[in-house]
Amino acid sequence: MKLYYIAHARIPTEKAHGVHIMKMCEAFAGEGNDVTLLVPKRKNEITENPFAYYGVEEKFAIKYVPMLDLVGNPLFYWISQLSFSLSLLFQKIEDGDNVAVFSRDIFSAFLLSFRNRRVFFDIHGFPEQSVWFWKYVLGRMKGVVLTNKQKLERAKTILKIPEDKLLVHPNGYDPKLFDIKKNKDELRKELGLPDGTIAMYTGHLYSWKGATVFAESARFLPNVSFIFVGGTSPKIKAFKNKYQDSNIHFLGHKPFHEVPKYLKAADVLVLPNSGKSFGRRTTHSLYDTSPIKMFEYMASGVPIVASRLPSIEEVLNEKNAILVEPDNSKNLAAGIERVLDYPSRATQAIKDVEGFTWQNRARTILLFISKRS
CATH class of the missing domain: 3.40.50.2000 (Glycogen Phosphorylase B;)
Structure with a gap:
């Protein structure tokens, strides 16, 4: 055809x-x-x-x-x-x-x-x-x-x-992109990432995607590195001015085919979509989105913390992720701590994403x- x-x-x-x-x-x-x-x-x-x-x-x-x-x-x-x-x-x-x-x-x-x-x-x-x-x-x-x-x-x-x-x-998602032979330590060395526990968010720094909530949760976990992969230069500059915690790092935009390496180098991946209304995005995060990064997070084999929203719950659940109240930075931080203690959900996520x-x-x-x- x-x-x-x-x-x-x-x-x-x-x-x-x-x-x-x-x-x-x-x-x-x-x-x-x-x-x-x-x-x-x-x-x-x-x-x-x-x-x-x-x-x-x-x-x-x-x-x-x-x-x-x-x-x-x-x-x-x-x-x-x-x-x-x-x-x-x-x-x-x-x-x-x-x-x-x-x-x-x-x-x-x-x-x-x-x-x-x-x-x-x-x-x-x-x-x-x-x-x-x-x-x-x-x-x-x-x-x-x-x-x-x-x-x-x-x-x-x-x-x-x-x-x-x-x-x-x-x-x-594309399974081929996640066929990476290097282990977490090797990837961190290659990518110049810090030692210790890493919580990671990938994508644009939009409010409806919950990027601000992720940044605000960093103050509750000072021993965890909060890493942003993505965002435009103006947005990154604005975030750096607003969020000056020493454990927040902005790596900027990376080519799509390199992102799986960053995902696999993390200890927890965060999908903090907002449940609020944002102009014409009134229902987008709540009901309409099907985030590509959600499937990539699942394919990475790294534990996931995500907002409990109808759009997200079509794919993620308590068996393959930790779901938390949206727009609540303290709850998000607690979810990150919890998933680090119980990483087995990542194994279920790999199985669940195979059909997507x-x-x-x-x-x-x-x-x-x-x-x-």
Whole structure:
């Protein structure tokens, strides 16, 4: 099958959606499909080859589509997104019984649905604004993929999508990246990490992801090194100014394919997502997210402490992690202490994550596409 993957995203990017896009394209191609990824042509400070950056095999093509590359405020973003969608109409995108379009960009999916018979959409958040537009566009899709069960009932009741047009499949991880021969001590020496107990958080320093709570919990455990892997320079600078505890360390952004080494070098991995509302992220952390790092944490074999939230509890439980009240730094610190005393949950996490590979997600979606055609 010829499959066009559409994403309004800067590739490569330091953000998690770039991992999802590249890994899904690799997995789709790994199932014998002819895959082309279409993304906007944008300025990019990351100059590394995207395949090398993500540790992805060069099994598919990437086409950079011209667009208005505007930044600065939300209006510019929407103008840029619309220009990318319109530009796609001038690209050679075939149609036919053996062709499918798989998009995570709503405007592109909308416009291409008038030209292509088999357009599928991958929802990652859940629309809280312009619901009428989403309802109309998703009604035109041949099928819609959801990343967790929390979105299923709302997709049926709010967006009025028939259940036979819906597929639920969470995000995933790449087992190959965790085939690391070095032990923890060797990895720490290679990466320049401190001795002693390490609690680690990876990803952006967003409030809705609980990065502030992780930093605040450091004062309760002065003998534990709290390490942040990720974040942009402005965010890191702001965090350093606010959190000056001697046991907090900021390592900055690391290429995706290097992150598993950091995970395996830690003693505990922390997923402190917030249960609060953050503007347009009102329900995202509570109900909509399917964190890629959650699956990577599980695959690392390192004990996990995570927020007790509906979105997280679809995968994590008291058998494979320690779950704590969100937005409570003292409780998070207690959870870190507890998991260090009972590390056996990590063994269960490795078993539980086996079915959540990118390859399994691709196979399930391809079967769905076949049934809906």
